[in-house]
Amino acid sequence: METRSEAAAASAGAAPSLLPPVFRAIVSTVVPAATELDGEAWLEVERLVIDSLQQRPRALQRRLRLFLTLVQWLPALRYGRPFTSLDDERRARVLARLRDHSIDLIRVGFWGVRTLALLGYYGRDAAARAIGYRPRHDGWDAFRP
Amino acid sequence: MNERGYDIVIIGSGAGGGTVAQELAPLCRDGIRIVVLEKGPKLAENEFSGREIEMAQALYEDGGGFLTSDGGLTLAMGVAYGGSTVVYTGTSLIAPSRVIAGWNVPGLSHSEIERRSRKFMEQNNVHFLTDDLINENNQLFVKGCRRLGYNVQQFPVNLLGCRGSSLCNLGCPNLAKQGTHRVQLPEAERGGVEVVTRCEVERLDERSVVATVRPRGVDEKGGPSSWEPGTYRVHGKIVVVCAGAVGSPALLLRSRLGAALPRLGHGFTCHPALILVAEHNRPITNFVGHPKSYYLDQFVESDGYVLETCMYFPFTTAKSLSGFGAPHAEFMEAFPRLQMILVLACDHPAPENRVTVDRAGHPVVHYRFTPAVKRALASGTAAAARIFFAAGARRVHVPAARPPTVEAERAERLDDLIDEDRFRPGDVTVSAAHLQGGCGMGLTARDSVTDSFGRVHGVPWLFVADASLFPDSVEINPYLTIMALADRVAQWIRQNGRDLLAGA
Numbered sequence: 001m002e003t004r005s006e007a008a009a010a011s012a013g014a015a016p017s018l019l020p021p022v023f024r025a026i027v028s029t030v031v032p033a034a035t036e037l038d039g040e041a042w043l044e045v046e047r048l049v050i051d052s053l054q055q056r057p058r059a060l061q062r063r064l065r066l067f068l069t070l071v072q073w074l075p076a077l078r079y080g081r082p083f084t085s086l087d088d089e090r091r092a093r094v095l096a097r098l099r100d101h102s103i104d105l106i107r108v109g110f111w112g113v114r115t116l117a118l119l120g121y122y123g124r125d126a127a128a129r130a131i132g133y134r135p136r137h138d139g140w141d142a143f144r145p
Numbered sequence: 146m147n148e149r150g151y152d153i154v155i156i157g158s159g160a161g162g163g164t165v166a167q168e169l170a171p172l173c174r175d176g177i178r179i180v181v182l183e184k185g186p187k188l189a190e191n192e193f194s195g196r197e198i199e200m201a202q203a204l205y206e207d208g209g210g211f212l213t214s215d216g217g218l219t220l221a222m223g224v225a226y227g228g229s230t231v232v233y234t235g236t237s238l239i240a241p242s243r244v245i246a247g248w249n250v251p252g253l254s255h256s257e258i259e260r261r262s263r264k265f266m267e268q269n270n271v272h273f274l275t276d277d278l279i280n281e282n283n284q285l286f287v288k289g290c291r292r293l294g295y296n297v298q299q300f301p302v303n304l305l306g307c308r309g310s311s312l313c314n315l316g317c318p319n320l321a322k323q324g325t326h327r328v329q330l331p332e333a334e335r336g337g338v339e340v341v342t343r344c345e346v347e348r349l350d351e352r353s354v355v356a357t358v359r360p361r362g363v364d365e366k367g368g369p370s371s372w373e374p375g376t377y378r379v380h381g382k383i384v385v386v387c388a389g390a391v392g393s394p395a396l397l398l399r400s401r402l403g404a405a406l407p408r409l410g411h412g413f414t415c416h417p418a419l420i421l422v423a424e425h426n427r428p429i430t431n432f433v434g435h436p437k438s439y440y441l442d443q444f445v446e447s448d449g450y451v452l453e454t455c456m457y458f459p460f461t462t463a464k465s466l467s468g469f470g471a472p473h474a475e476f477m478e479a480f481p482r483l484q485m486i487l488v489l490a491c492d493h494p495a496p497e498n499r500v501t502v503d504r505a506g507h508p509v510v511h512y513r514f515t516p517a518v519k520r521a522l523a524s525g526t527a528a529a530a531r532i533f534f535a536a537g538a539r540r541v542h543v544p545a546a547r548p549p550t551v552e553a554e555r556a557e558r559l560d561d562l563i564d565e566d567r568f569r570p571g572d573v574t575v576s577a578a579h580l581q582g583g584c585g586m587g588l589t590a591r592d593s594v595t596d597s598f599g600r601v602h603g604v605p606w607l608f609v610a611d612a613s614l615f616p617d618s619v620e621i622n623p624y625l626t627i628m629a630l631a632d633r634v635a636q637w638i639r640q641n642g643r644d645l646l647a648g649a
Binding site: 030031032033048051052057092095099104106107108109111114115118119121123125127128131132135136137138139140141142143 | 195196197198202207208210212215216217278307308309310311312318319428430432433434458459460462463464468469470471473474477478480481507569570571572574
C-alpha cells in the first residue's frame with residue numbers, strides 16, 4: 001500500500017520545490033490532506049510561506065533553516081534515514097518527540113515550523129473552501145437572501 | 146538628510162495618535178503646524194479583501210507574527226493609517242473604577258476617564274448590536290453562560306453600517322468599524338493636520354525626530370507616502386509619541402533616554418489570550434455576523450481572567466489548535482460547526498516582562514508567563530469548556546490537555562485534564578493583542594516614565610499618549626481608555642503648551 005509520503009511525492013510530480021524538500025514532508029505530516037495537493041498547489045503553499053518569511057527578521061529565517069536541517073537529519077540517529085525517507089508513522093513520531101521536548105528551543109522550533117506549515121496549507125483559498133469557510137463581504141445579506 | 150519643520154510632531158496614528166491629532170487640530174487655525182508620522186500604509190477602500198494572509202501581511206507588524214524573545218507568545222500590532230483600530234473588533238468598554246484606583250496615578254480619577262471615554266463612545270457611534278445581528282457563535286456563548294448562572298454581558302461596539310462580514314480583524318471590508326482611520330484622522334486632516342504614511346521614526350533628538358519614508362513595494366497594498374522616500378529630520382517644538390506599548394518604549398530607548406528613565410520598558414502587560422474551539426453536532430452561523438458581541442468578566446477579580454466570544458480565520462484557528470495530523474484536521478474540517486471563545490489572562494507587571502531594543506534598535510519583548518497567568522489561563526480554559534458543553538457542544542479542544550480533545554462524557558474531569566505546565570514556550574499557542582505599559586505614568590522618574598499628563602520626566606517637549614502609559618493592565622479591551630488618556634494629554638498641550646510652542 002502506498003504511504004502518504006509516497007502519495008505526496010507522486011502528486012507533487014516534478015514541480016520544483018521552493019523550500020528544502022523536508023518542508024513538504026513536514027506539511028504532509030502536520031496536515032494529512034496535503035498529500036492530495038498537486039504541483040501548483042504545493043508551489044502556492046511554499047510561496048505563502050516564503051512571502052511571510054520575507055517580513056520576518058533575518059535571525060528568525062536563519063533559525064528556521066537550521067531547524068529544518070535538524071528535522072531532516074535527526075532521524076538518521078535513530079532510524080538510519082533522514083526524515084524525508086521515513087514512513088508516515090515514523091515521521092509523526094519524530095515530530096511528536098520534537099513537540100514534547102524538554103528543551104524550550106526545540107519545542108519553539110517545532111512550533112514555528114508547524115505554524116508555517118499551517119500557514120502555507122490553510123492560508124490558501126482552496127483550503128478555506130474545502131473546510132467550509134466561506135465568509136462574504138456582504139455577510140448577513142448573502143446569508144439571508 | 147531632508148529637513149521638515151512643524152510645531153507639533155505626533156508619532157503613530159492609532160487610538161492614541163489619531164485622538165491626539167484630532168484634539169490638537171483646532172490649533173491649526175492659529176497657524177500651528179501639526180504632522181502625524183505613521184509607519185504603516187493607508188489602504189484604499191477597495192483593498193480590504195478579507196483574505197487572511199494577505200491582509201495580515203498588509204496590516205500587522207511582522208504579518209501578525211511578532212514573537213516575544215523566547216518565542217512563547219505572539220503579539221498582534223496593527224501597522225496602518227489608524228493603527229490597531231483598523232484591525233480590532235470595535236469593542237468599546239470604559240475602564241473599571243477599581244482598575245483606575247489601583248493604578249494610583251496622582252490626579253487621574255475614574256470619573257475623568259469615564260467622562261472622556263463617553264465622549265468617544267458618542268463620536269465613534271458606540272452602541273449595542275440588535276438581536277438580529279447576533280450570530281449563533283455568540284448566542285451559544287450567552288446560552289452556555291446563562292445555563293451556568295454566569296453574568297454574561299454584551300459588548301458595546303463602534304460600528305456604523307455593519308453587514309456582518311465577520312472580518313473585523315482583517316480590516317472591515319465594508320468600512321463599518323469606526324476606528325481612528327474613519328473618525329479622528331479624517332477630522333484632523335480636515336482641520337489642517339498633515340498625515341504622512343510609510344514613515345518610520347528611528348530616534349528622537351533634541352526637539353526633532355529622525356525618520357525614514359519607505360517606498361511602496363511592488364504588489365504592496367496602500368498608497369505611496371505623500372513624502373518622497375528617504376531620510377528626514379523633522380523638527381517639532383512638541384513631540385507626542387503614540388507608537389504603542391512596544392513601539393513607544395523602544396523609540397525612547399533607541400533615543401538613549403533609558404539612563405535617565407530607569408522604568409522605561411518596564412511594566413509591560415498584554416492580556417495573554419488563548420483561542421478555544423468546540424464542535425457542535427450541526428452547522429452554526431459563525432463566519433457571518435460580528436465575531437465579538439459578548440463577554441464574561443465576573444471572574445476577573447477572583448481568578449484573573451475574562452472570557453470573550455471570538456471567531457477567527459482558518460490559519461489562525463489551525464495555529465491555535467494543538468497537535469497535528471488527523472485529530473487536528475478533524476477539527477479544521479468541522480469549521481462550519483465550530484464555536485470559539487477567547488480566554489484573556491489579566492496579567493500584572495513582572496520584573497522580567499519588559500521591552501528592550503537589540504543592537505540594531507529593533508524592539509525585543511521579554512515575556513514569561515507568571516504562575517498567576519498560568520493559573521488564570523487554566524481556570525479560564527475550564528470555565529470556557531463548561532460554557533461550550535452547557536451550550537450543547539459535543540466536544541471541546543483543550544490545548545493544555547493531552548490528548549486535547551475532550552468529549553462531553555469527560556467534562557466532569559476538566560480541572561484534572563488541564564495542565565498549567567503546558568503554558569510554556571513552544572507548547573500551547575498563546576497570543577496577545579492588548580499590549581500595555583512600558584512608559585507608565587507616575588510621580589517621578591524613579592517610579593515611572595511620564596507624569597499623569599503623559600509628559601516624559603525631565604524632557605519637557607516630549608509626551609507619550611498611548612497604551613504604554615498604563616501603569617498596570619486595564620483588564621478590559623483597552624481602546625477607549627487609550628483614547629481617554631490621549632484626550633487628556635492633548636488637552637494639557639492645548640491649554641498649557643504655549644510656552645513650548647513659542648520655543649521657550
